[in-house]
Amino acid sequence: MARFTRVAGLVADKALGLPTRAVPYELREGVPTPMPDGVTLLANHYRPAGRDEPMPVVLIRVPYGRSGVYGQVFAAPLARRGFQVFMQATRGTFGSGGQFRPFTTERADGLATVDWLRKQSWCDGRIAMAGGSYFGHTQWAVAPYADPPLTCVAPHITSANMTDRLFYEHGVPQIQTALTWSASIGTQEQPGLLSGLPDPRARTRVRRALGKLPLQAVDVLVAGAAVPFWRDFVAHAEPGDTFWDQADHDGADLTRMPPVSTVTGWWDLFVAGNLADYTALRAAGVPARLVVGPWLHGEPGELRAILQSDAKWLDHHLNGGPAPEGAPVRVYLQQAKRWLEFDEWPPAAVREKDLHLSGEGGLKEKPDETSATSRFTYSPARPTPTVGGPMLQPPGKQADNRFIEERDDVLVFTGPVLDNDLDVVGPVNATVFARTSIPYADVFVRLCDVDPKGVSRNVVDGIQRLDPRTTAEAPGPDGVREIGVELFPTAYRFKAGHRLRVQVSGGAFPRYARNMGTAEPFGVATEGRDCAFEIFHDADHPSHIRVHVL
The missing domain is CATH 3.40.50.1820 (Alpha/Beta hydrolase fold, catalytic domain)
Structure with a gap:
């Protein structure tokens, strides 16, 4: 032996x-x-x-x-x-x-x-x-x-x-991650399961459970019994709750x-x-x-x-x-198949580049000079789906986003064909000027890479919850709110012949809990309200995404 x-x-x-x-x-x-x-x-x-x-x-x-x-x-x-x-x-x-x-x-x-x-x-x-x-x-x-x-x-x-980085990303509950992990820890010591090996049926159970309302007790559907973490996750999601301070x-x-x-x-x-x-x-x-x-x-x-x-x-x-x-920072430049070394993160050898949302679905270096808006309506009854991205387990990474971009609740802004490679290395942020029909809403922003065949693949994304109890950016007299959205950082090469594309929507389900449009806790909510969005992109409201170019 x-x-x-x-x-x-x-x-x-x-x-x-x-x-x-x-x-x-x-x-x-x-x-x-x-x-x-x-x-x-x-x-x-x-x-x-x-x-x-x-x-x-x-x-x-x-x-x-x-x-x-x-x-x-x-x-x-x-x-x-x-x-x-x-x-x-x-x-x-x-x-x-x-x-x-x-x-x-x-x-x-x-x-x-x-x-x-x-x-x-x-x-x-x-x-x-x-x-x-x-x-x-x-x-x-x-x-x-x-x-x-x-x-x-x-x-x-x-x-x-x-808390703000995982459980409730910028205020939005990451229910797919939380329930997937709850299913794992809730069953890991059950007889007949091999320690450390996932149950192949768990993913199906999680997917079905995420579509249920209310969410409070769906841990029983995936683990066969209540899972303390899921119950804590659901019970302590409201603004001002200090329960998770001990985890930060x-x-x-x-x-x-x-x-x-x-x-x-x-x-x-x-x-x-x-x-x-x-x-x-x-x-x-x-x-x-x-x-x-x-x-x-x-x-x-x-x-x-x-x-x-x-x-x-x-x-x-x-x-x-x-x-x-080697240098203290070593990062992989995606799509270039090479490693980069830096003395610090974010790297100093980058310049900021702003890409402005424009009328008729454009993405430009400067905002529109005339007043312009784009509109969509988010409905929790048919929440905007998402594919790919940073996930707890596969499938994740990059995925074809075209079927999502065809929906009427997703705005799409596409830039011109690149003449040269564009290396985006560092943090990515968006500023969105929006007016919403109700005060409770989410803003989801995704940056995509569109290849010469028109396939749109996600690169980074981010979400921000609007909640009158917590949101610092109060709406102005005209109801327009300036919303900052932190996207994930990256090191990614957009190749010559490709285009950059930005999506703006009101959610990304089931990765994140659907916003029901009310103050009701997400674990017990069953009834939702539609939210109409107006996205502004003119000189006075320069909605844009900011990347750092190497």
């Missing part, structure tokens, strides 16, 4: 792009870790065989299982590199005591675990953390607060802010952060938060590195990049190995 494990490990390392050298290790399963409230969490402890002296510890805190697929992919490869790894199941998962209420206990449990580890005879006091997605979040819940500080961290494909750590003192390495993808749903975190960390003087590839959340290429990065990062900070080479 030991020989089979070694061979399987070498095969896995080769597939992950890691050096195929294996350090023998010992594994203790189910190591109890006491929490201050009396709950005991369980962990698997990997330690190099024959090493008796105290060593640094790589802490990985994960809700998806400390053994099985996750143990083999995230802990064992590091153990084979000679690291001491402590992979802990978070509260209420896979043998750990208590109830799993995601994002609500990770700070207290994580800090208690760090304190306990430092008291063990086999720990030399140095602790690093690693991992992506939820176990990237568990790092953000600990790293700004640990005293003494951690040695280094590697929070990949995650964000310090889980972007307001922490970032000067207390240890060195940070982070990997993400242009089609990862966390990329906007990831890049915002990187910029904030560098502004706080924290040594940090960033890699952004052409990946969707959890794609094999993204996982390989994460593990390769972690092996070098941890070796440097824990073993005194060589520092990572």
Whole structure:
């Protein structure tokens, strides 16, 4: 069995792009870790065989299982590199005591675990953390607060802010992501399911459930029982609710952060938060590195990049190995099949370019001189659909948008054919001047790449909720509101012969919850109101999208 494990490990390392050298290790399963409230969490402890002296510890805190697929992919490869790894199941998962209420206990449990580890005879006091997605979040819940500080961290494909960046993106509930994840965590420990492997029937159940109203209890349809996260997500979505403050750590003192390495993808749903975190960390003087590839959340290429990065990062900070080479920022320029390196993000070597919405569906460098408006009506009874984009799982990335652009509730503005390649690298933002027939509405903006055959493929998008209880941009005397929409960042080449296109609509379902046009909480709403939009694009109301061109 030991020989089979070694061979399987070498095969896995080769597939992950890691050096195929294996350090023998010992594994203790189910190591109890006491929490201050009396709950005991369980962990698997990997330690190099024959090493008796105290060593640094790589802490990985994960809700998806400390053994099985996750143990083999995230802990064992590091153990084979000679690291001491402590992979802990978070509260209420896979043998750990208590109830799993995601994002609500990770700070207290994580800090208690760090304190306990430092008291063990086999720990030399140095602790690093690693991992992506939820176990990237568990790092953000600990790293700004640990005293003494951690040695280094590697929070990949995650964000310090889980509220405005993920759960309720600029005020709009991301129901497809939330329900997909609820289905996963709600069934992951059911008998007959393989740990770490998705149920192929789950996607169908989620798609059907998202079309139901009200949404409050659709978790039962996808998981067979109530899922605490979904109930929290639905119950705490209203403006002013402070419940999720405990999940957001972007307001922490970032000067207390240890060195940070982070990997993400242009089609990862966390990329906007990831890049915002990187910029904030560098502004706080924290040594940090960033890699952004052409990946969707959890794609094999993204996982390989994460593990390769972690092996070098941890070796440097824990073993005194060589520092990572190259510039601190490395991003993939899509459609150009090349990597770019920068000293900072956003890169300094860019210029702003504004593309103005124009009458008759144009996209121009200057706004229309005469008064002009475009109109559409959004109806929650037939919500505007969406395809592609940054998603939790496939299908995502780019998709053909033509069937959406043919709808009467989507405005389309198309630019001229490009004479030369246009490299858009950096943040993307839109300013839309609009008047709405009711005060509750959403504005969705999408930038697309139209090829010579007329196929329109999404590049980046963003959404902004209008709510009289929260919206800072109050309408003027004429009812027109200036609306800022933050789109996802990108590094993308629009090739010569292609055209840029901007969509403006009132939603993107089922990725986001449909706006029902009322103040009723989205989880209990069943009746909606149509919203008529007027989009202005003249010299006094210069609706435009702003890109950064390399």
